[in-house]
Amino acid sequence: MRKFGIAILSIIFFMQAAKAQPKHTLDKIAGVVGSSIILQSDIELKYATYIAQGMQPNPSAKCQILQSLLTQKLLAAQAIIDSVEVKDDEVDNDVDRRMRGMIQRAGGQDRLEQFLGRSVIQYKDEIRPDIKEGLIAQKMQQKITSNVNTTPQDVKKFFDGIPKDSLPTFNKEVEVGEIVFNPKLSATEKEAYRTKAEDLRKRVVAGEDFGSLARLYSQDPGSAPNGGDLGFNDRTGFVKEFTAMAFKLKAGDISPVFESDFGFHFLQVIERRGEQVHVRHILIIPVVTQESLTRAKSKADSIYTLLKTNNKIDFSSAAAYYSDNKDTKFNGGMLLNAENVEARSTYIPTDKLDPQVALVTDTMKVGSISKPFLFTGADGKQGYKMLYLKSTTNAHKANLIQDYPKLKEYANNEKVNRKVSEWFEKKRKETFIRIDPQYQGCPTIKDWGTPTTTPITAEVKP
Structure with missing residues (x-):
């Protein structure tokens, strides 16, 4: 800070x-x-x-x-x-x-x-x-660049054009799957947090300032300092429970308390603009109990036993059915390379792995499943997960067989950059x-200026 x-x-x-x-x-x-x-x-x-x-x-x-x-x-x-x-x-x-x-x-x-x-x-x-x-x-x-298309022939030509002594070296990579078990509070354990949200809503309805209460009590770190204001968003900008509530209210309306994966909210619609809505909210986040963690571990242990003893269910199916991580469960539990998300690459350099994942997979054999272990997420919340090591690729010089997706991305970027450069070269001569x-001595723009004897305007007039 x-x-x-x-x-x-x-x-x-x-x-x-x-x-x-x-x-x-x-x-x-x-x-x-x-x-x-x-x-x-x-x-x-x-x-x-x-x-x-x-x-x-x-x-x-x-x-x-x-x-x-x-x-x-x-x-x-x-x-x-x-x-x-x-x-x-x-x-x-x-x-x-x-x-x-x-x-x-x-x-x-x-x-x-x-x-x-x-x-x-x-x-x-x-x-x-x-x-x-x-x-x-x-x-x-x-x-x-919308019509840029990179074919297999383009990739091969790009690869063949790289001097053999200049081929990039790729670090060791792994393909890792996960099944996540987040602790879930019982209805009784949640009640105190719902009540707190309800009490705050009553204070707003009674006339207290929404923004002031949000700054004091909301547990959403991104919006609380701004009085709970989330700005304008469309229907894709919120989780489904929040979207359903935000888009059925009129400007000025205050929602009832509702629950999402984040906790208990209530919101106020500030303005509607077509398929955009401007809202502010107050969020109360339930605190995980030791009892809920124990229940999560018990479930994780039972699924681990199921995978080890029942060959009729594979890791991918178990992830889709049991995992609480929505970002990976519909991908067979497989983690995606955060630096290559658009290509949906599952090959992750070991130096880019979450340290907790790297520590576990370092001792695993390909095809094996780890025992459930306690982890702490980026949001500070704890849970249990098990990992599946699908493959490993040792550090190596680039080749077309192992590294085609990466080489295709490089080749495509080169074509895009060339297209943009050609456009700028032509356009700057016409403008x-x-x-x-x-x-004028800057190397990258020294030839950009239009030849003329008229000096550039020296000052901006008030």
Whole structure:
């Protein structure tokens, strides 16, 4: 938390410096793309963010920032021509998502507003145009590369083009399945938490401020500091119980207390906008008891015994039927490589495994199932799980047989990057681009400027 506070203060220092310095230092125009301008203060603010993220001071990074802004402006300009748009709801969602993250890391809305020197509402209004333009640019780039297709012949050509002494080495990888048993409270054990949520709801209905109670009592760390506000979301943004409740109420309505996998909630609809709803909520999370953990272990032990003694049920079927992890149970219990989720790769480098999983699988044989063991999830909650080691692949030089999915991804990325580069090369020659002399020595954009004898506008007029 302290680290983020320092980061925010670094950003604010640059923002305040931008206001304090003469216009010819920070408020001059650093670049022009068609009818759009890029201010020096835009670059300074993004550079401050770069430093705040833990990167070492590096003035050349400003060249990269300007290049990024130039490409965003080019894409956004083409998007207007091609009628590529983003909905206001998409922008609102992205702004809200970013703000919730900033509020959480800053330790509350009040602290963030203190750091920013302005209200969250003001700050959201300031960043909204840039976020909208960025989303439009992303959509435009996706359109440019939408017809890129990578065939097996492309993959082989890509692989054959890699010098043999430059072939990448892939670390040892494993395929691991899991069956998770989360402790479940009995109705009696849950009652105290439901009652607490009911009592808070009664206080809201009686006239107490929803936001204040959320800040004091809600146990959702992402929204509590913001008064329980979750921003705008569509039907895919919530768990099913929450969605069902949020989308059947009218603006201003307060829901009854209901239960989801997270605990007991009640919510208030702030605004409905088509298939988007803006809500705030209060969450009470039941605490796992030792008795519920004991029950989870007992169930895990019985399923382990079943798998060891009954050859009519395999691990995949048992995971689909018994596992409490919804992210893996419908995948036969198999864990996915977090760095290659889109390809749904089940091959995970051992150095990327959860340490708890790595410790257990390190002593397992291929095809074996571990005994149930106690684990602690990323949310701090405990449960039991058993693991299945499906395969291991030792560290090796890349080859087409073992590594085709990875090589296909690399080959596809190369084609996408080439397509984008060709588009930019053509488009920048067709578009009026001016770059301030301060940046004309940047290697990556030194040839971007349109030849002209007219000097770039030196300052932004108030």
